[in-house]
Amino acid sequence: MILYINMNEQRILAVEANNKIDEEVLIKGFLQRIRLHGKVAFFDLRDRSGIIQVVTTDEKVIAELGSLQVQSVVEFKGRVKERGERYKNANLPTGNIEIEITSDFEVLSKAAEMPFDMGVEELNLQLPTLLDYRTLVLRNKKIADIFRVQASILKGFRQAAESKNAIEIVVPTISASATEGGAEVFPVKYYDYDAYLTQSPQLYKQMMVPIFERVYTIAHAYRAEPSVTTRHLSENTQMDMEIGFVQFSELLDILEQVIVDTLKFAEEENKEILSDFRIKEIAFGSIPRLKLSEAQEIIYKEFGRDVRGEKDLGSQDEVDICEWALKNHNSDLVTITHFPTFKRAFYTMPDPDDQELSLSFDILFRGVEISSGSQRISDYNQLIEAIKSRGMNPDNFALYLQAFLYGMPAEGGFSFGLERITMHMLNLANVREASLFPRDMERVDVRLKKNQQKES
Amino acid sequence: MILYINMNEQRILAVEANNKIDEEVLIKGFLQRIRLHGKVAFFDLRDRSGIIQVVTTDEKVIAELGSLQVQSVVEFKGRVKERGERYKNANLPTGNIEIEITSDFEVLSKAAEMPFDMGVEELNLQLPTLLDYRTLVLRNKKIADIFRVQASILKGFRQAAESKNAIEIVVPTISASATEGGAEVFPVKYYDYDAYLTQSPQLYKQMMVPIFERVYTIAHAYRAEPSVTTRHLSENTQMDMEIGFVQFSELLDILEQVIVDTLKFAEEENKEILSDFRIKEIAFGSIPRLKLSEAQEIIYKEFGRDVRGEKDLGSQDEVDICEWALKNHNSDLVTITHFPTFKRAFYTMPDPDDQELSLSFDILFRGVEISSGSQRISDYNQLIEAIKSRGMNPDNFALYLQAFLYGMPAEGGFSFGLERITMHMLNLANVREASLFPRDMERVDVRLKKNQQKES
Numbered sequence: 002m003i004l005y006i007n008m009n010e011q012r013i014l015a016v017e018a019n020n021k022i023d024e025e026v027l028i029k030g031f032l033q034r035i036r037l038h039g040k041v042a043f044f045d046l047r048d049r050s051g052i053i054q055v056v057t058t059d060e061k062v063i064a065e066l067g068s069l070q071v072q073s074v075v076e077f078k079g080r081v082k083e084r085g086e087r088y089k090n091a092n093l094p095t096g097n098i099e100i101e102i103t104s105d106f107e108v109l110s111k112a113a114e115m116p117f118d119m120g121v122e123e124l125n126l127q128l129p130t131l132l133d134y135r136t137l138v139l140r141n142k143k144i145a146d147i148f149r150v151q152a153s154i155l156k157g158f159r160q161a162a163e164s165k166n167a168i169e170i171v172v173p174t175i176s177a178s179a180t181e182g183g184a185e186v187f188p189v190k191y192y193d194y195d196a197y198l199t200q201s202p203q204l205y206k207q208m209m210v211p212i213f214e215r216v217y218t219i220a221h222a223y224r225a226e227p228s229v230t231t232r233h234l235s236e237n238t239q240m241d242m243e244i245g246f247v248q249f250s251e252l253l254d255i256l257e258q259v260i261v262d263t264l265k266f267a268e269e270e271n272k273e274i275l276s277d278f279r280i281k282e283i284a285f286g287s288i289p290r291l292k293l294s295e296a297q298e299i300i301y302k303e304f305g306r307d308v309r310g311e312k313d314l315g316s317q318d319e320v321d322i323c324e325w326a327l328k329n330h331n332s333d334l335v336t337i338t339h340f341p342t343f344k345r346a347f348y349t350m351p352d353p354d355d356q357e358l359s360l361s362f363d364i365l366f367r368g369v370e371i372s373s374g375s376q377r378i379s380d381y382n383q384l385i386e387a388i389k390s391r392g393m394n395p396d397n398f399a400l401y402l403q404a405f406l407y408g409m410p411a412e413g414g415f416s417f418g419l420e421r422i423t424m425h426m427l428n429l430a431n432v433r434e435a436s437l438f439p440r441d442m443e444r445v446d447v448r449l450k451k452n453q454q455k456e457s
Numbered sequence: 458m459i460l461y462i463n464m465n466e467q468r469i470l471a472v473e474a475n476n477k478i479d480e481e482v483l484i485k486g487f488l489q490r491i492r493l494h495g496k497v498a499f500f501d502l503r504d505r506s507g508i509i510q511v512v513t514t515d516e517k518v519i520a521e522l523g524s525l526q527v528q529s530v531v532e533f534k535g536r537v538k539e540r541g542e543r544y545k546n547a548n549l550p551t552g553n554i555e556i557e558i559t560s561d562f563e564v565l566s567k568a569a570e571m572p573f574d575m576g577v578e579e580l581n582l583q584l585p586t587l588l589d590y591r592t593l594v595l596r597n598k599k600i601a602d603i604f605r606v607q608a609s610i611l612k613g614f615r616q617a618a619e620s621k622n623a624i625e626i627v628v629p630t631i632s633a634s635a636t637e638g639g640a641e642v643f644p645v646k647y648y649d650y651d652a653y654l655t656q657s658p659q660l661y662k663q664m665m666v667p668i669f670e671r672v673y674t675i676a677h678a679y680r681a682e683p684s685v686t687t688r689h690l691s692e693n694t695q696m697d698m699e700i701g702f703v704q705f706s707e708l709l710d711i712l713e714q715v716i717v718d719t720l721k722f723a724e725e726e727n728k729e730i731l732s733d734f735r736i737k738e739i740a741f742g743s744i745p746r747l748k749l750s751e752a753q754e755i756i757y758k759e760f761g762r763d764v765r766g767e768k769d770l771g772s773q774d775e776v777d778i779c780e781w782a783l784k785n786h787n788s789d790l791v792t793i794t795h796f797p798t799f800k801r802a803f804y805t806m807p808d809p810d811d812q813e814l815s816l817s818f819d820i821l822f823r824g825v826e827i828s829s830g831s832q833r834i835s836d837y838n839q840l841i842e843a844i845k846s847r848g849m850n851p852d853n854f855a856l857y858l859q860a861f862l863y864g865m866p867a868e869g870g871f872s873f874g875l876e877r878i879t880m881h882m883l884n885l886a887n888v889r890e891a892s893l894f895p896r897d898m899e900r901v902d903v904r905l906k907k908n909q910q911k912e913s
Binding site: 109171176214442 | 505608627644647903
């Protein structure tokens with residue numbers, strides 16, 4: 002929760018009015034809702050601290066209000082008054098008071114006519130409209146609240162990472178080769194050369210292990226997946242950590258502590274918002290750690306679906322195993338380990354006891370994967386073999402391999418998807434709702450049109 | 458300063474040994490320096506907390522040490538001992554102790570032969586070598602320290618922005634059009650469409666003003682400038698803030714408070730590093746605010762160079778005016794305002810008293826510009842005219858303009874260059890030294906080679 006402190010000597014914020022009863026104050030904000038009742042008019046004024054009810058019987062102001070669109074920006078002086086008992090609203094932080102305009106009603110910016118009704122608590126718009134009118138719909142509290150929660154997740158992650166002695170690093174997003182393989186990449190014309198947008202900060206954070214041992218970064222990651230699902234963004238935000246001198250079980254300990262600390266922080270800071278979204282408290286019982294095969298066995302026994310032998314968990318598997326974990330371990334989180342080696346990126350350490358399986362893991366949260374990671378291969382020669390075995394050229398990994406050539410401890414790490422965590426903390430239907438400006442195959446701010454298409 | 462806390466029950470960190478005198482401890486790290494003296498051998502062990510001296514008379518260990526390259530990773534048990542008085546080193550946090558190996562000396566990772574001597578305090582390498590061996594040279598404390606300071610700058614900025622009620626936002630870096638004009642952009646092949654890397658988070662942070670009033674973001678910015686100077690990176694990190702309901706003088710107040718708070722935090726957290734770099738304490742006297750023309754007048758009077766009427770400050774002007782500010786106002790910072798309107802971006806508000814000049818500003822720090830910003834045009838129609846007057850098409854700004862169409866208060870903001878601040882806090886010769894992985898015309902991790910060049 003942000004403590005709203007006003008830095009302007011004259012203007013007060015909506016929530017500050019609570020301490021100014023019977024005083025005359027200067028206030029500025031957006032007309033969120035206007036109600037004209039003949040000789041008296043009310044409006045809700047919105048500023049960064051919240052909403053406050055304003056009342057006026059001034060004929061000139063009422064006439065002006067009648068000509069204004071909501072979202073217009075106004076400032077005025079008014080007297081703060083306690084509302085009559087029957088008009089008090091316990092659900093609003095300023096619900097006991099209202100402001101009566103005294104003088105100097107000034108329109109700072111006139112809004113155009115709204116394309117839809119902005120004066121309601123829940124907008125209930127379809128996703129394309131939510132995105133076509135992004136800067137407008139975000140003026141709805143409930144939609145803006147998604148990004149208040151997101152800001153808390155970022156802060157919670159940083160605090161969690163720093164409590165583990167990790168130092169923040171800044172990593173680049175332009176890469177000379179399509180290094181990680183797998184998912185598709187976006188090419189960049191880099192001066193006279195071909196370059197690519199990085200699919201993750203992975204290789205860079207690993208390179209920092211011999212320097213700082215423990216690092217974290219919050220980085221953009223780009224995936225040119227030619228699909229439009231509710232779970233994927235072409236540009237997303239990763240919260241990454243990498244840890245040296247660590248073995249698999251300690252790595253899992255740190256992973257689980259970091260995500261628990263992050264979620265607890267975000268939950269604590271946003272109790273009211275989570276309540277508005279009708280979200281249950283997160284169950285932080287004890288997080289089960291299951292091998293993929295063990296999870297599949299549970300799904301077979303408890304849910305009667307035989308997915309044993311599959312190389313990954315399907316969407317329904319993730320839902321089922323989370324249901325099982327909540328019921329049996331009071332945990333909204335489950336750690337799944339030991340995915341098949343060939344299904345994971347080249348730098349993933351195979352399990353010494355069974356090379357077909359890997360020391361990899363995902364964290365599931367309320368039915369969906371929000372994190373993955375692994376113990377890494379830290380031996381230079383083994384890493385070169387792993388790169389070659391995936392049909393890639395070690396020459397394209399020159400700087401990365403240098404870190405391993407000159408001494409690298411056992412290490413591992415993980416990555417959290419910021420938008421996915423936001424989405425599942427708030428039970429949103431689509432990850433695009435958890436991105437201020439989502440990028441996908443069909444949209445970069447505006448819907449991409451055929452006539453913007455390349456002539457090639 | 459990071460408080461180094463060890464999370465591993467067995468391993469202790471170098472600095473923790475200070476509290477373990479006469480105890481046997483498990484320790485892990487990198488061989489930073491090896492000194493063999495016949496029947497006794499010493500080495501410096503480096504871990505994330507620092508360096509500790511290790512001594513051994515064990516013949517087997519000495520033989521093994523003789524065959525190892527520095528930067529190899531080792532673990533062993535040893536007894537912590539107080540050094541004899543004449544061997545104590547007051548300059549080292551572990552200078553009163555050393556560890557004598559007792560047993561279990563294990564080599565975790567063998568380093569290859571060093572391309573240059575890594576056992577010295579100052580590497581004194583040329584920039585291309587610093588970058589060609591990036592992952593190796595960063596193992597030198599003094600070079601890694603640059604990025605400890607950088608992490609503090611990031612943290613200090615976030616705290617400063619949050620203390621002003623700004624909320625963190627995440628903005629995209631892929632844009633559908635080359636929106637800001639001016640500097641060159643990098644094209645991205647975005648599925649079947651043409652897109653571009655954003656030159657700054659500018660337009661997105663402005664769009665958030667009607668929602669959160671005060672926002673900040675730490676974002677990558679891309680400039681395809683075809684020049685290789687010591688001051689420019691093709692991909693850099695901006696610390697941006699944008700503030701609604703603000704007029705020019707209050708905006709300058711916030712700007713100056715944020716940079717002062719950021720620098721003070723970074724200075725406080727890194728006293729030892731700044732002392733190692735022989736950096737004087739930052740002078741935070743009172744920051745002079747000068748119009749460009751006033752600064753030019755001072756340069757003419759005090760330094761005898763007539764740059765009056767020039768449209769911007771040159772490099773020497775920046776140096777001179779900072780010298781003047783330090784001498785006359787005990788300030789390493791100077792705020793310069795009122796640059797010519799046509800020299801600044803389209804969204805810059807012209808001065809109502811003189812449309813040829815703008816309500817824009819730069820902050821200079823120790824002879825170089827580290828920040829710029831302005832009061833913005835917040836009127837929809839005026840903004841459209843400004844876009845057209847620069848020969849750009851308002852259609853390419855559809856979502857941006859939407860924010861202004863539906864009510865926008867007076868607003869302004871600013872941006873700090875993270876790498877530039879790092880560079881000038883530490884008096885580095887080249888901004889590339891202040892980026893872990895600098896991108897420029899000639900390098901993306903490795904030097905770009907002709908045969909990587911596009912065949913087009």
